Amino acid sequence: NAGVTQTPKFQVLKTGQSMTLQCAQDMNHNSMYWYRQDPGMGLRLIYYSASEGTTDKGEVPNGYNVSRLNKREFSLRLESAAPSQTSVYFCASSEVGYTIYFGEGSWLTVV
Amino acid sequence: TQLLEQSPQFLSIQEGENLTVYCNSSSVFSSLQWYRQEPGEGPVLLVTVVTGGEVKKLKRLTFQFGDARKDSSLHITAAQPGDTGLYLCAGLNTNAGKSTFGDGTTLTVKP
Numbered sequence: 001n002a003g004v005t006q007t008p009k010f011q012v013l014k015t016g017q018s019m020t021l022q023c024a025q026d027m028n029h030n031s032m033y034w035y036r037q038d039p040g041m042g043l044r045l046i047y048y049s050a051s052e053g054t055t056d057k058g059e060v061p062n063g064y065n066v067s068r069l070n071k072r073e074f075s076l077r078l079e080s081a082a083p084s085q086t087s088v089y090f091c092a093s094s095e096v097g098y099t100i101y102f103g104e105g106s107w108l109t110v111v
Numbered sequence: 112t113q114l115l116e117q118s119p120q121f122l123s124i125q126e127g128e129n130l131t132v133y134c135n136s137s138s139v140f141s142s143l144q145w146y147r148q149e150p151g152e153g154p155v156l157l158v159t160v161v162t163g164g165e166v167k168k169l170k171r172l173t174f175q176f177g178d179a180r181k182d183s184s185l186h187i188t189a190a191q192p193g194d195t196g197l198y199l200c201a202g203l204n205t206n207a208g209k210s211t212f213g214d215g216t217t218l219t220v221k222p
Contacts, residue, residue: 004153031208042117042199042214043154050208058209090153096208097142100201102153 002026006091006103013081013110021076021106023091029101031094032074033058034066036087037105043090049074050096081110114138115202115213123219127189132216134200135182141205143176143183148197148215190220 006023013019025032030051035043035058045058047066055066063085065077074093078085086109094100115136124130134143142161146154158167160176160183167174171194173186187194197217201210 033209035212040120040215040217043212045209045212048209092153097203097205099156099159100144100146100154100210102155104153105151 004091004093004101004103006089006106008106009104010107011109013078013108015082015110017081018077018079019081019108020078021089021091021108022073023075023103024073025091025093025101026072027093027101028071029093029095030071031096032068033092033094033100034064034074034076035090035092036060036085037090038087046076046089078108081108083110086110115200115211117198117200117213117216119216120214121217121219123221124190126191126220126222128220130187130190130218132185132187132198132218133182134184134202134213136202137181138202138204139180140202141180142203143180144201144203144210145174145183145185146199146201148199150196154197154199187218190218192220192222194218195220 033048034046049068052071089106091103145157148154163178163180165176171188197215199215200213
């Protein structure tokens with residue numbers, strides 16, 4: 001019953017540091033996504049991957065990079081963290097047109 | 112960019128009252144989904160509507176998809192404190208292979 005698993009759950013970074021958020025899904029979904037959610041707001045798409053080997057920019061890709069390592073795993077990298085990237089990050093997976101399953105979120109603070 | 116506007120942004124009501132949340136767009140979507148998110152967790156799917164004019168009921172929740180597939184509403188009858196949460200609508204564009212989320216409606220139901 002794992003579904004979508006993302007790590008770490010909490011992270012504090014200093015401005016300029018780099019880090020990678022890891023995500024894995026065990027539902028054999030083709031599509032995977034990374035969203036960010038700021039306080040009191042909805043979800044904004046950072047990057048998505050429609051299938052293994054492909055990635056595309058979403059609404060807010062600047063400052064991020066992604067890697068679709070295989071069908072299960074989709075990582076998000078912050079090369080040089082900025083305070084504006086303080087947010088909650090959600091990884092998700094789905095088949096197109098069907099339910100989007102979300103991970104539990106990663107709380108990132110950049111100081 | 113396809114935009115989804117949700118209203119109201121915040122709603123605070125007493126237990127037993129009825130409420131309606133709206134999700135509007137100028138774009139046509141292949142389908143529309145409603146999610147509910149509780150604090151500290153990822154969103155969870157409530158319903159998917161696909162056909163223009165479609166109405167779906169889930170216990171005290173009634174979902175409607177507009178005839179033109181550009182808007183949707185969520186009506187809750189006799190709200191309970193357990194309904195408290197963030198309600199998000201998401202429009203799917205099959206051709207783009209991804210969903211667009213609204214900014215959400217934060218519902219608080221007071222006992």
